[in-house]
Amino acid sequence: MIENxxxxxxxxxxxxxxSDNRVELKQVPTPEKAKPGHLIIKxxxxxxxxxxxxxxxxxxxxxxxxxxxxxxxxxxxxxxxIDVGEDVPSGYKNKNLAIxxxxxxxxxxxxxxxxxxxxxxxxxxxxxDDVNHEEYSGSLVNCITPYAFLEQIKEEGHAGxxxxxxxxxxxxxxxxxxxxxxxxxxSIVRNEESKKNLLKLDAPxxxxxxxxxFDAKLxxxxxxxxxxxxxxxxxGELISRVAMAAPRGSSIYAYGFLGGPxxxxxxxxxVLMKNLTIKGFGNFTSKTVTDPAKLEEALKGLSExxxxxHFKTKVGKTFKLEDIDAAIEFSSSGAGKAIxxx
Numbered sequence: 001m002i003e004n005x006x007x008x009x010x011x012x013x014x015x016x017x018x019s020d021n022r023v024e025l026k027q028v029p030t031p032e033k034a035k036p037g038h039l040i041i042k043x044x045x046x047x048x049x050x051x052x053x054x055x056x057x058x059x060x061x062x063x064x065x066x067x068x069x070x071x072x073x074x075x076x077x078x079x080x081x082i083d084v085g086e087d088v089p090s091g092y093k094n095k096n097l098a099i100x101x102x103x104x105x106x107x108x109x110x111x112x113x114x115x116x117x118x119x120x121x122x123x124x125x126x127x128x129d130d131v132n133h134e135e136y137s138g139s140l141v142n143c144i145t146p147y148a149f150l151e152q153i154k155e156e157g158h159a160g161x162x163x164x165x166x167x168x169x170x171x172x173x174x175x176x177x178x179x180x181x182x183x184x185x186x187s188i189v190r191n192e193e194s195k196k197n198l199l200k201l202d203a204p205x206x207x208x209x210x211x212x213x214f215d216a217k218l219x220x221x222x223x224x225x226x227x228x229x230x231x232x233x234x235x236g237e238l239i240s241r242v243a244m245a246a247p248r249g250s251s252i253y254a255y256g257f258l259g260g261p262x263x264x265x266x267x268x269x270x271v272l273m274k275n276l277t278i279k280g281f282g283n284f285t286s287k288t289v290t291d292p293a294k295l296e297e298a299l300k301g302l303s304e305x306x307x308x309x310h311f312k313t314k315v316g317k318t319f320k321l322e323d324i325d326a327a328i329e330f331s332s333s334g335a336g337k338a339i340x341x342x
Contacts, residue, residue: 159183
């Protein structure tokens with residue numbers, strides 16, 4: 001049996017946030033023996049997600065997100081467990097993990113942009129033993145979202161989902177969870193190239209926005225499958241079209257606004273006649289995330305399906321901790337996911 005072991009060195013490299021919203025590479029104390037309920041993880045790869053950029057910019061008010069010891073940045077990543085604290089369920093020792101630190105508040109968290117991190121086990125999902133860490137370095141944030149969403153719409157009486165931004169990381173994860181749970185899904189993408197990508201991933205129903213018959217096809221298919229929940233990551237003109245085509249009694253859940261600031265253009269009378277509900281959806285307020293028992297169940301469920309290709313992080317370019325400024329610049333370029341390799 002391989003025993004747990006903590007890092008031998010007292011200091012480690014970490015990227016930290018400064019008081020004037022900049023990032024700086026520092027030497028900080030290495031986490032020692034894992035606290036109760038926590039894991040010490042040797043970080044192997046960390047994806048820079050949009051939430052990281054918002055955090056660095058100071059967009060979140062104090063207390064909105066779990067804070068890190070030593071102000072270490074990074075909410076996502078993948079690594080290997082090297083120490084297990086008391087009260088952690090069995091099965092985590094020496095395992096590979098995908099991490100998302102915003103799932104639970106704790107006073108003992110170390111951000112992921114560091115050589116070693118400490119996370120509560122409810123921040124983590126177990127990965128296969130032969131995993132490529134980079135391919136899961138930004139995954140969990142995209143996976144927990146559709147899982148929590150499907151749990152909510154099931155409770156609210158919906159049997160399936162229309163997913164806009166179907167080719168986004170969250171859209172692909174939504175497809176994967178729907179396939180695993182056998183939930184009907186209609187994926188909406190921009191064009192034929194994106195449609196081909198989803199068809200390779202066994203998407204059962206893919207519609208393209210540039211199809212001249214898009215509205216009619218969506219209306220026919222959503223009524224045929226009785227799909228009345230819309231997971232919207234686009235907003236604007238597209239969701240206005242979806243609202244008019246969706247079955248009566250549908251609910252639209254706003255998650256993102258990739259379509260820009262264009263407002264919803266649907267007349268109030270149409271909303272009333274179709275009995276539409278429009279609301280927001282967020283991980284942090286979902287029952288799946290706020291209830292520890294439900295969160296633990298969700299993470300176990302995701303662990304069983306994480307090998308599906310739908311959940312892999314699309315790697316753009318990999319950087320060392322010392323190259324954090326270049327990594328952030330690349331992340332903002334739209335050329336792919338920047339990965340930090342501690």
